[in-house]
Amino acid sequence: MKWIRITSTENIPEREGRALMLDSRSVALFNLGDRFVALENRCPHGGGPLADGIVGGATVTCPLHNWRVCLDSGAITKPCDVSSPAVQTYPVKVENGVILLGIDEASAAA
């Protein structure tokens, strides 16, 4: 696991998400008030930008077709009858007002 310093916590308003470009991948970073979470910025349905979705509790709703994704697990919670693989999540921690994102070494090297 490698931790990368991303940005100041102030840059992400409460209950909102922002897109983050990490090499070639887009990551959605959310401020849930009591914690920050991160996951792949791509809805498994139509590829919509999850960072632009509305946050309700610990879920985000994709702005394109209202699929809901659990922000902790990456699982799809609506529609409930799809068997889509979960969206990839990333560990996040905050140190001295800066958000850090954890990526595994293999993926970082890739």
Add this chain to the structure above:
Amino acid sequence: MKQLVVIGNGMAGVACVEQILKFRHDFQITIFGDETHVNYNRILLSSVLAGEKTADDIVLNDIDWYQANGIRARLGVRVENIDPSRCVVVDAEGAETSYDRLILATGSSAFIPPINGVDKKNVHVFRTLDDTRALLEKSRPGCKAVVLGGGLLGLEAARGLQVQGCDVTVVHLMETLMERQLDSLGGSYLRRKMETLGVRVMLGKQTQAFLGNGKVEGLQFSCGEQVEADLVIVAAGIRPNAELGRKAGVEVRRGIVVNDYMETSDPHILAVGECTEHNGQVFGLVAPLLEQGKVLAATVTGNRGPVFTGASPAAKLKIMGVDVFSAGNIEDREPSVECIRYEDPSLGIYKKLLIKDNRLHGVILVGDASDDHRYIEWLRANTDLTPHRRHLLFPPPAEDAGLDVAQMPDNETICGCMGVTKGDIIAAIHTYGVNTMGQLKDRTRASTGCGSCGNLCSRLLKAVAPDFEEDKQKVLCSCVPFTQERLRDMVRSQKLRSAQDVLDIYGNGKGCEICKPALSYIVDMVWCGDHEEDRSARFINDRVHANIQKDGTFSVVPRMRGGVTTPAELRKIADVAEKYNVPMVKVTGSQRIDLLGVKKADLPAIWDELGMPSGQAYTKGVRMVKTCVGSQFCRFGTQDSIAAGIDLERRLENLYTPHKFKMGVVGCPRNCAEATVKDLGMVGQEGNWQIVFGGAAGKGVRKADLLVTVETTEEALTACEIVFQYYRENANYLERTYDFVERLGIEKVRKETVYAPPEVRQALLDRLKKSKDKSYDAWMERVRPRPTQFVEIQPMEPVNA
């Protein structure tokens, strides 16, 4: 060829001629009419007065019809005399026309009671197209109009004047409105309905004099009371025009006396219509007159045989949107007459059946006349009602008839109150995806009368609707389980200023994509923009002020008020499109230009370089005003639609609405900018504007309802502002105007907006102004954006350090 002369070019005379043309005959037909118009539908004059129809719309026989049938039409020519000894009629110019047969179809005239001052200016009758035009010229919003007479014609006139914005009072001599068709209770139902529509009703008033110096200023009643009036319509009944009959020497009592074959006492002269008297009866409704015409046609063409048996006793009318039906003998004081009544004060439904010897004797229906066919049949056939006793007032429920819903034919009525068939319900399910009882009621009105068909409706829904759902209370969302109406109240009374506050106090604290934008709208609207904006509760479009596309890019539509632009603006748009490699530039249906495929990060710079305001094409808010060229350039334009459209757009732009809000302004009724299928439209005419509300041209097409007709552009714009703010305050989030107006009914909208008391209208305008003052062009957020509003976050260190 024999000469057939018809005096009278009205509905009865011409309908009779139409019947004569069906027979073989060898007549040269000449029709004299003292009005200059071709035959028109007099019944619809009230719709012309209400501005719903034009004079052309109510024409029954145009001039081509007269020519095609070889009929000499002498319009605007009044017959003054008849010489029966020489068989000639003499017109006003002294010219004589001879006849072999003569038909008197002179109709009736308004009865003008001999009241002092009846000759004052602005005292009118309401009988002809010319009367209607004169009234249209004088009626204007705020004008105090008094209708003297609470019969059918008076109430029709009242409706028309009210739609024109007049302040209408109906004054009636009797204690009951339409006392010839209704009993006192039925009359009181009608009265209540009229009063809720904003018409003042004064009963039992004997008018003693018209007040005023030259021009009428008011009415003086014998009880001492007075009422102010700028305009008076006398609708105190009609009198047969029998004068020519007298001159022809035929028998005349109240009207020209005819026998069962429509012959008068002179063998060469027949008569038809409201000028006649048959078996001591005179006529005022159209149905018996058409019957008379058929009989007369047979008689005059040598097919004498069919007889006229008198007026069918039924009258079905719609007065100010209220169904009224009356048939048979409505006198209930006879001891052998049983009386069966039904009343629903909230729905305004009143039914009364009079039964004698187990047979129907008379019937009165107010508010719901959908069952009239059963009663007409019972009266006609003199049916023994013993087997129907349990279901006299409503049709038997389908279960009793042993019908299974699947076996019912499509034309079978399911809801007798509202006249909804099985086929209507199935069509609603297939066309509109109706799958709950609530939606079915909204869409078809089925089960909204007595409710007795509710069970049947829900069985039909379960059987046919693919995803039937039991009705839930219409709460906004499970996160905040309250109706939007309750939520608006709670936000107001508990002084909640942000969407999150509402969720924390009344909801689950979390919210979702359904309730959050709705709550954002509600707090903004209730506090007139003086709320706490929580951008996290807004959809992405309202966070970055652009419309998200399927690939996550955005579209940019600058505001082009009224669809008017300049070469300089177009040049800037072209420059921006090239500089930012905009993949698609498209002219929209809203007379604007759309730049599609823009990256979020480029939005602020593009707005800055355009230097144009946001067109709000991404939000549930004021979109645009589409305009036609109008009187500035168009040969046909009667109003300056461009200037009015731009003004309207400026007055309302930058505001949020429950759903997107599109407008149109057209300079003449040709409607080139489709104002009548917009949420709000202004339709210019010679000398006035019609304001129309609730149009749609999307998944469904709906013609907007006429809200009001006003004279000046300023009045028109103010009416638009009033109804706009009313929609903002009373519609549910995501409810388009066309659903809103159908839910409330246009009469209620009228009454609570343009016809509301002045202080109510002013309060709506004040709140609109407050909201407007707080609003701003969203694209100015480029100057001071919120943290990282438009940017993509860049990591502080490289991934592969």
